[in-house]
Amino acid sequence: MSDSPISQHNQSGAPKSLEKNPSNEQKTQMEQAYRELQRKMRIAKLGEDIKHKILVLSGKGGVGKSTVATGLAISLAIKGMKVGLMDIDITGPNIPKMLGLDNTDLTVENEQIYPAIGPHGVKVISMAFLIEDPDKPVIWRGPIKLGAIQQFIGDVAWGKLDALIVDFPPGTSDEPLTVSQHLPGIDGVVIVTTPQEVALLDSRKSINFAKTLSVPVLGVVENMSGYSIKGKGSPNSIVSLIGPEGTPIECKCDEEGNWSMILDLFKKGGGLLAANELEVPYLGSLPFDPGIVRGGDDGVHRIVAEPDGDTAKAFDIIVENILNSLDGDSTNTLKII
Ligand SMILES: Nc1ncnc2c1ncn2[C@@H]1O[C@H](COP(=O)(O)OP(=O)(O)O)[C@@H](O)[C@H]1O
Numbered sequence: 530m531s532d533s534p535i536s537q538h539n540q541s542g543a544p545k546s547l548e549k550n551p552s553n554e555q556k557t558q559m560e561q562a563y564r565e566l567q568r569k570m571r572i573a574k575l576g577e578d579i580k581h582k583i584l585v586l587s588g589k590g591g592v593g594k595s596t597v598a599t600g601l602a603i604s605l606a607i608k609g610m611k612v613g614l615m616d617i618d619i620t621g622p623n624i625p626k627m628l629g630l631d632n633t634d635l636t637v638e639n640e641q642i643y644p645a646i647g648p649h650g651v652k653v654i655s656m657a658f659l660i661e662d663p664d665k666p667v668i669w670r671g672p673i674k675l676g677a678i679q680q681f682i683g684d685v686a687w688g689k690l691d692a693l694i695v696d697f698p699p700g701t702s703d704e705p706l707t708v709s710q711h712l713p714g715i716d717g718v719v720i721v722t723t724p725q726e727v728a729l730l731d732s733r734k735s736i737n738f739a740k741t742l743s744v745p746v747l748g749v750v751e752n753m754s755g756y757s758i759k760g761k762g763s764p765n766s767i768v769s770l771i772g773p774e775g776t777p778i779e780c781k782c783d784e785e786g787n788w789s790m791i792l793d794l795f796k797k798g799g800g801l802l803a804a805n806e807l808e809v810p811y812l813g814s815l816p817f818d819p820g821i822v823r824g825g826d827d828g829v830h831r832i833v834a835e836p837d838g839d840t841a842k843a844f845d846i847i848v849e850n851i852l853n854s855l856d857g858d859s860t861n862t863l864k865i866i
């Protein structure tokens with residue numbers, strides 16, 4: 530017989546849980562069972578309450594997954610969407626710091642956690658809010674970590690959202706697997722990669738991983754794709770530059786004499802190559818932008834600091850492409866920069 534409080538019986542045959550004075554242990558068990566049931570109901574409801582759920586993955590760490598996840602969330606919010614951002618990195622959560630929310634206290638009401646409100650109203654939830662000393666690494670053993678993720682999904686009061694972006698820690702597959710098993714109606718994954726051709730190997734790994742999760746690949750983003758430079762010359766003149774490894778570059782000034790270009794720092798096109806070879810959409814590229822590093826340290830996202838800058842524009846194109854692919858438009862409507 531199961532030892533659930535619901536199915537235990539006393540000597541008279543009456544269920545113990547219906548006794549007038551249940552023991553403290555029984556009460557705790559009943560409360561736990563009730564909480565678990567409520568969580569399951571909330572998780573089931575996430576399917577309808579959150580229209581789109583997008584996971585951001587990469588084959589390895591440090592390629593800009595968190596930067597892309599935060600950028601996508603803010604760009605979608607700028608378009609007027611209600612957006613949530615879930616930082617599933619339990620051992621090194623850094624999204625609150627990137628968004629200037631690191632000293633935020635979360636509200637808990639009726640056993641639900643209310644997310645912090647970031648730029649443009651993005652609702653943010655991260656383990657960083659729940660750990661006391663962000664400088665101390667949190668060491669979780671596998672099952673405890675996965676249990677925490679389930680609670681994370683089921684105990685947050687997201688409300689109605691147009692999109693939820695989920696960011697993951699580097700180099701492990703447990704977290705995306707747990708999220709894919711517990712978050713209903715995932716639209717797909719965005720794979721972040723770097724321009725080098727070796728990125729193909731990493732992207733292939735991520736795409737195969739998405740297949741094992743049975744979630745579609747929305748596309749590949751190439752990050753740190755080139756360096757944006759600007760200058761002034763005579764109106765309509767040609768400016769000559771010497772690029773990396775002595776490559777000559779020419780650039781045309783506009784009618785006011787302004788010129789700007791993206792300088793390729795590495796061999797370009799790893800992301801596009803990966804997308805083509807692996808037959809998934811290419812969503813666009815993000816330039817290498819020192820302002821992104823500064824913004825991450827200062828807690829002001831690059832898109833917020835410079836809404837008309839190259840990085841914000843690049844995010845805008847990526848987001849348009851993602852929205853097209855979510856709406857079921859064919860990949861040939863994708864814009865490529
Ligand atoms: N396009 C970019 N230009 C310049 N620095 C970047 C860019 N993308 C990410 N970074 C920097 O690279 C580092 C790693 O980025 P992060 O988003 O934390 O990667 P991940 O989440 O994949 O580990 C951070 O310091 C971030 O500011």
Ligand SMILES: [Mg+2]
Nearest residue numbers: 594595697698
């Ligand atoms: Mg990260």
